[in-house]
Amino acid sequence: MIKQKVRVKTFQINGIDVTGRSDSTILEVAKEHDIHIPTLCYLEGLSCVGACRICLVEIKGSNKLIPACTGKIKEGMEVFTDTDRLHKHRKMILSMIFAERTHTCSVCVSNGHCELQDMSVELGMEHSQVPYLTNRFDIDASHERFVNDPNRCILCTRCVRVCDEVEGAHAWDLVDRGLDTRVIHDMDDPWVESESCTSCGKCVQVCPTGALSEKGVSATEMVKKKSLIVNLLEMRNRER
Amino acid sequence: MAQKIKVATIWLDGCSGCHMSFLDMDERLVELSEYMDVLYSPYVDQKEFPEGVDLTIVEGALSSDHDVEMIKTIRQNSKKILALGDCAITGNVSTMKNLYGTRAIMETGYGQNADHNESGEYPHLVVPKLLDRVHPLHEIVPVDYFVPGCPTPADAIYTVLKALIEGKEVNISQLTRFGK
Ligand code: SF4
Ligand code: SF4
Ligand code: SF4
Ligand code: FES
Numbered sequence: 017m018i019k020q021k022v023r024v025k026t027f028q029i030n031g032i033d034v035t036g037r038s039d040s041t042i043l044e045v046a047k048e049h050d051i052h053i054p055t056l057c058y059l060e061g062l063s064c065v066g067a068c069r070i071c072l073v074e075i076k077g078s079n080k081l082i083p084a085c086t087g088k089i090k091e092g093m094e095v096f097t098d099t100d101r102l103h104k105h106r107k108m109i110l111s112m113i114f115a116e117r118t119h120t121c122s123v124c125v126s127n128g129h130c131e132l133q134d135m136s137v138e139l140g141m142e143h144s145q146v147p148y149l150t151n152r153f154d155i156d157a158s159h160e161r162f163v164n165d166p167n168r169c170i171l172c173t174r175c176v177r178v179c180d181e182v183e184g185a186h187a188w189d190l191v192d193r194g195l196d197t198r199v200i201h202d203m204d205d206p207w208v209e210s211e212s213c214t215s216c217g218k219c220v221q222v223c224p225t226g227a228l229s230e231k232g233v234s235a236t237e238m239v240k241k242k243s244l245i246v247n248l249l250e251m252r253n254r255e256r
Numbered sequence: 257m258a259q260k261i262k263v264a265t266i267w268l269d270g271c272s273g274c275h276m277s278f279l280d281m282d283e284r285l286v287e288l289s290e291y292m293d294v295l296y297s298p299y300v301d302q303k304e305f306p307e308g309v310d311l312t313i314v315e316g317a318l319s320s321d322h323d324v325e326m327i328k329t330i331r332q333n334s335k336k337i338l339a340l341g342d343c344a345i346t347g348n349v350s351t352m353k354n355l356y357g358t359r360a361i362m363e364t365g366y367g368q369n370a371d372h373n374e375s376g377e378y379p380h381l382v383v384p385k386l387l388d389r390v391h392p393l394h395e396i397v398p399v400d401y402f403v404p405g406c407p408t409p410a411d412a413i414y415t416v417l418k419a420l421i422e423g424k425e426v427n428i429s430q431l432t433r434f435g436k
Contacts, residue, residue, distance in 0.1 A: 120352055121435025122342055122406035133434055140429040143345050143402040147395055150354035167355075 057172035126226030175219035270316025273407035280410035322384035
């Protein structure tokens, strides 16, 4: 195989000169330069889908805000990650994510170990700016080891991606649209009846919230192993 | 010394946990009492909500017609409202009822789970009428400060009140959060 020449691009983030491989995303280059951009649906090791919009950044000369996790870098671009406008939009987006489902943190398995909750702290979002919808979704506790509670789901699709890209099972997918969207197994079968699920539990470990959890844990007890995926991929690459 | 701040506290549809947390400020209450007068509260014996309150601290969500009436009076009579705890801010546990509707909850509480209820009726005299939906405070009236937690830790309450007294800014998210 002919190796493509690695090209680099130079541009600015928050006024600092940075360089990155030409096919990088803004988020990747920011990370390499220790510039923090808040993210929710992004998870190292998985593909980027731009589902949550928390990582929005400003580009000088453009009115559009773009997600840093999917936005590719361009030579000479000027990126801003920490402006008042972004703070305002991120808070609104986070409010909408909270209000879309029913997050009763005090009784949640993930209370104290939840990425959504952590984001409310990071962004200083201490109340929702939009009314709570309180749509009810049925909980799937059919699996002997895992529970799926869509009332805490933020539709980040980490579960869908890890199952497809790392486990290779593609047991999860999305069904319905808009506010009714849910993650489902196979043809919307109960988890226990899913023929494609291998019960590996990767989806549970990468889920940022209490939507996917291990059975038997009670409030605050669900601590997840987020580094699992990066470690797994590293081991695989080593073997090759 | 400058005039003391006139404070009221109330719990609506909450469990009193946040008021307990308030008491957990322990000896710091003595310090705060140098700056605040509590005019109305479960801690003091005052029946009517007073006028001319500087700050009302509200625990609990709005679940009944009485809660809504109270919060409107509070808004009218208070310069500032501080929503204390998750119930006041998100609806918290009280809001879980919204997933099923008030009727379903009444049927469960006074029908299915009742040992004796020959008439099959729900209480509707004297007790306040439940709303169709539970609301956090700010869905009904404007709220000035939000201090989440379940219950809000005493340290967070103290730091926020101290900052309000001294007219300083605090980053509330560094002190407490939903579910804390
Ligand atoms: S998933 Fe996170 S934000 Fe939602 S209720 Fe649980 S702890 Fe709170
Ligand atoms: S347990 Fe494994 S195979 Fe089953 S849905 Fe989750 S990631 Fe996919
Ligand atoms: S179940 Fe968890 S991982 Fe899957 S989309 Fe919902 S929040 Fe994301
Ligand atoms: S992290 Fe970029 S859109 Fe979710």
